Amino acid sequence: MILEIVSSVLVIAGAIFAVIGGIGIVRLPDFFSRIHGAGITDTLGAGLILTGLMFLSPEWTVTVKLVAILVLLWITSPTATHALANAALETGLRPDVDETEEATSSS
Amino acid sequence: MILAAAVAAIIVTMGLALVRAGKGPTVFDRILALNMFGTKTVLLIAAIGFVTGRPHFLDVGLLYALINFIGVIAVLRFSKYGNFADPDRERTS
Amino acid sequence: MTYAAGLVAILAAVWLLLSGYFDKPLLLGLGAVSVALVVFISLRMRIVDDEGLPVQLPAGLVRYLPWLVVEIVKANVDVALRILRPSLPIRPRVIRVRAGQRTDVGRVIYANSITLTPGTVTIDTEGDHITIHALTEEAAAGVLTGEMDRRVARVEGRG
Numbered sequence: 001m002i003l004e005i006v007s008s009v010l011v012i013a014g015a016i017f018a019v020i021g022g023i024g025i026v027r028l029p030d031f032f033s034r035i036h037g038a039g040i041t042d043t044l045g046a047g048l049i050l051t052g053l054m055f056l057s058p059e060w061t062v063t064v065k066l067v068a069i070l071v072l073l074w075i076t077s078p079t080a081t082h083a084l085a086n087a088a089l090e091t092g093l094r095p096d097v098d099e100t101e102e103a104t105s106s107s
Numbered sequence: 108m109i110l111a112a113a114v115a116a117i118i119v120t121m122g123l124a125l126v127r128a129g130k131g132p133t134v135f136d137r138i139l140a141l142n143m144f145g146t147k148t149v150l151l152i153a154a155i156g157f158v159t160g161r162p163h164f165l166d167v168g169l170l171y172a173l174i175n176f177i178g179v180i181a182v183l184r185f186s187k188y189g190n191f192a193d194p195d196r197e198r199t200s
Numbered sequence: 201m202t203y204a205a206g207l208v209a210i211l212a213a214v215w216l217l218l219s220g221y222f223d224k225p226l227l228l229g230l231g232a233v234s235v236a237l238v239v240f241i242s243l244r245m246r247i248v249d250d251e252g253l254p255v256q257l258p259a260g261l262v263r264y265l266p267w268l269v270v271e272i273v274k275a276n277v278d279v280a281l282r283i284l285r286p287s288l289p290i291r292p293r294v295i296r297v298r299a300g301q302r303t304d305v306g307r308v309i310y311a312n313s314i315t316l317t318p319g320t321v322t323i324d325t326e327g328d329h330i331t332i333h334a335l336t337e338e339a340a341a342g343v344l345t346g347e348m349d350r351r352v353a354r355v356e357g358r359g
Contacts, residue, residue, distance in 0.1 A: 026130075037283060040276055041146065
């Protein structure tokens with residue numbers, strides 16, 4: 001029972017984040033900012049829904065597969081996103097920015 | 108019940124991705140929407156597997172996640188270089 | 201050779217975990233054949249080395265991942281609230297930072313962590329400099345503190 005409640009909360013939270021990300025890629029003004037909208041659905045949307053489903057798994061093999069899907073998504077989605085953003089940049093698409101700054105991190 | 112709501116939410120998200128895929132305006136917006144549609148499909152397959160009590164759907168989801176990634180990279184390569192192979196041509200062009 | 205043995209162990213574990221059968225000779229046999237085939241192809245492709253099988257990473261990743269997940273959750277909530285607000289308060293900007301990692305694997309982890317955190321996306325990498333598109337001033341400032349950079353550098357550690 002408690003597991004079901006935990007699972008429901010996680011799945012619903014994930015679904016909400018997924019829809020917000022969806023609203024984001026429709027609403028945000030330029031291509032480079034839309035990437036951030038897609039990022040929400042890929043990280044927390046997918047993460048919360050899959051974690052929520054883990055609490056419902058009838059057997060451990062199901063949990064293993066959910067973890068496998070989650071790990072795979074969390075490795076492939078930033079890679080695909082970067083490939084996409086980089087391809088856009090190299091094709092000549094420029095981000096619509098307020099300012100560009102040169103900076104070096106403190107390390 | 109909760110899962111059915113989640114399935115509905117995922118489908119709404121997929122619909123929003125399709126809106127962006129339709130509107131464009133650049134090819135990269137469309138690929139971004141396609142990638143998002145693909146990852147949501149994985150979630151949809153997983154959630155429907157639980158709704159119908161057939162968790163074996165997860166195998167399909169796992170495979171779909173792999174194919175989606177490779178598919179997006181392939182489409183990107185194609186839109187960037189105009190061909191799927193021949194790495195020499197990209198350097199000369 | 202050690203890497204090949206490690207690869208066999210990992211592939212066998214993946215096969216067993218995904219199939220979930222430990223007592224069917226046919227399935228175990230097919231698994232053994234698959235593992236042998238994959239290892240053979242990998243050796244032929246010469247990708248069985250410290251990059252294909254980064255054994256030094258998991259220990260550092262165990263400490264890094266919880267921190268990363270917390271950061272991702274915080275960033276997600278921030279970006280989600282901005283998307284929902286009618287005024288859409290975003291100020292996109294592009295910043296360049298230096299990646300302080302020694303290895304390519306470390307830089308990939310850093311760049312992917314940045315992309316995984318909503319609000320910042322790695323759009324270009326050249327040498328040890330990476331170019332980042334940030335959705336807001338705060339997101340950009342978060343990267344500029346260099347905390348993630350240092351933590352990833354610690355992940356590659358004494359490898």
